[in-house]
Amino acid sequence: MSLEPHQIEIIGYCAAFLTTVAFLPQAIQSWKTRDLTGISLGMYSLFTVGVGLWLIYGLIIEKWPLILANALTFALALSILILKLRHTAK
């Protein structure tokens, strides 16, 4: 590729930004509608633990981009998981 290093970095930052903020519209929709039947409990269980590990990993290696992005994603994923647990109990 003929991209400059800073251009490659920008692609990485855009990717990180999008995959982090993506959970915001889902959290808002789930909060407002309380329609959680189509949301997978398995997905949000695995994902919340996974993002929690990313956060721990970021804290250990002391990389702020990892810490900030994963702290936000962790909070959003956990909110969706809690809504799922509350609103699909039989």
Next chain:
Amino acid sequence: MSLEPHQIEIIGYCAAFLTTVAFLPQAIQSWKTRDLTGISLGMYSLFTVGVGLWLIYGLIIEKWPLILANALTFALALSILILKLRHTAK
């Protein structure tokens, strides 16, 4: 922290594994039930583009862990996005 470098790496690999495979139960549930009303179109639009950029980023810097994890997540997120677009048309 008093962790060895290889122990820290294992935390990173566990994190990557969980956040990647997490989308599998969601894709399976959405495919089987066709219940997509609780799934946010905004989330899967932003997330699919974001993971697509992570994949491009991985390809440019030629890092196979990034390429493999994001290729799988991209395929799963795109499947959920397509199901959402098909099954919530008015």
